Amino acid sequence: MDKLHQKLQQDCLLVGRFSLCQLLLMKDANYPWCILVPDRENISEIHQLRKSDQLQLIRESSILSAALEKAFKADKINVAALGNLVPQLHIHHVVRYRNDKAWPGPVWGAFGMKAYSEEEQQSVVNKLREGLGDGVEFLL
Amino acid sequence: MDKLHQKLQQDCLLVGRFSLCQLLLMKDANYPWCILVPDRENISEIHQLRKSDQLQLIRESSILSAALEKAFKADKINVAALGNLVPQLHIHHVVRYRNDKAWPGPVWGAFGMKAYSEEEQQSVVNKLREGLGDGVEFLL
Numbered sequence: 001m002d003k004l005h006q007k008l009q010q011d012c013l014l015v016g017r018f019s020l021c022q023l024l025l026m027k028d029a030n031y032p033w034c035i036l037v038p039d040r041e042n043i044s045e046i047h048q049l050r051k052s053d054q055l056q057l058i059r060e061s062s063i064l065s066a067a068l069e070k071a072f073k074a075d076k077i078n079v080a081a082l083g084n085l086v087p088q089l090h091i092h093h094v095v096r097y098r099n100d101k102a103w104p105g106p107v108w109g110a111f112g113m114k115a116y117s118e119e120e121q122q123s124v125v126n127k128l129r130e131g132l133g134d135g136v137e138f139l140l
Numbered sequence: 141m142d143k144l145h146q147k148l149q150q151d152c153l154l155v156g157r158f159s160l161c162q163l164l165l166m167k168d169a170n171y172p173w174c175i176l177v178p179d180r181e182n183i184s185e186i187h188q189l190r191k192s193d194q195l196q197l198i199r200e201s202s203i204l205s206a207a208l209e210k211a212f213k214a215d216k217i218n219v220a221a222l223g224n225l226v227p228q229l230h231i232h233h234v235v236r237y238r239n240d241k242a243w244p245g246p247v248w249g250a251f252g253m254k255a256y257s258e259e260e261q262q263s264v265v266n267k268l269r270e271g272l273g274d275g276v277e278f279l280l
Contacts, residue, residue: 045205057198058194061186084245106248
């Protein structure tokens with residue numbers, strides 16, 4: 001079990017686990033925004049993962065993207081491995097709407113984080129649980 | 141053979157073909173910046189690709205990322221499927237340096253495109269050719 005980088009611990013909630021990745025929710029109510037963190041040490045780029053992990057990563061990423069699209073009626077899913085600030089490999093999955101705050105720009109660096117109320121956060125987690133089903137072990 | 145979206149035709153150079161994806165170079169000398177476009181019709185999200193294409197996509201993406209990292213001595217590769225403006229699925233692969241113009245922010249929407257000189261462009265294409273070798277059919 002890989003330790004989460006401090007910045008991910010601070011900005012995110014650990015929601016559950018896929019077979020390869022930890023599933024995080026960004027504490028930013030501006031957009032439903034999940035992050036996958038492969039449970040491997042000292043990896044900062046997708047191509048550094050062994051090949052079988054790369055294949056598992058795109059499977060989990062696609063399961064998550066499809067679930068987000070459906071559960072949140074997304075106009076678009078933005079999928080990105082950036083990591084300019086946090087070296088631990090993590091893959092953003094952001095639900096975008098044509099009328100969201102940053103559209104059509106990228107969300108990174110656009111606006112400050114907006115806190116969830118407890119109810120809102122639980123509602124998002126519930127939607128994730130319903131959308132993802134048995135492929136994910138939920139911790140919340 | 142899928143037609144390229146007009147905006148991709150305008151902003152990019154078709155450099156070559158992987159087995160699944162067309163390989164484009166963004167005409168932006170600010171960063172070595174490649175784009176993979178899966179040669180499939182009416183796809184706007186990775187999860188809409190059939191599973192075998194998803195696996196081929198991450199293989200080609202990782203081959204490209206590793207080649208970019210090595211050929212351009214990158215500090216980081218930013219890999220992203222955004223598509224808020226161009227619906228045809230395309231995956232950015234951007235070479236980032238700690239001293240590049242937009243670091244540590246994202247490149248999208250940060251600065252206007254900077255034209256390559258013919259020599260610079262050919263030098264980038266040559267590096268891609270050397271880095272990628274036989275897995276890609278080069279057109280330039």
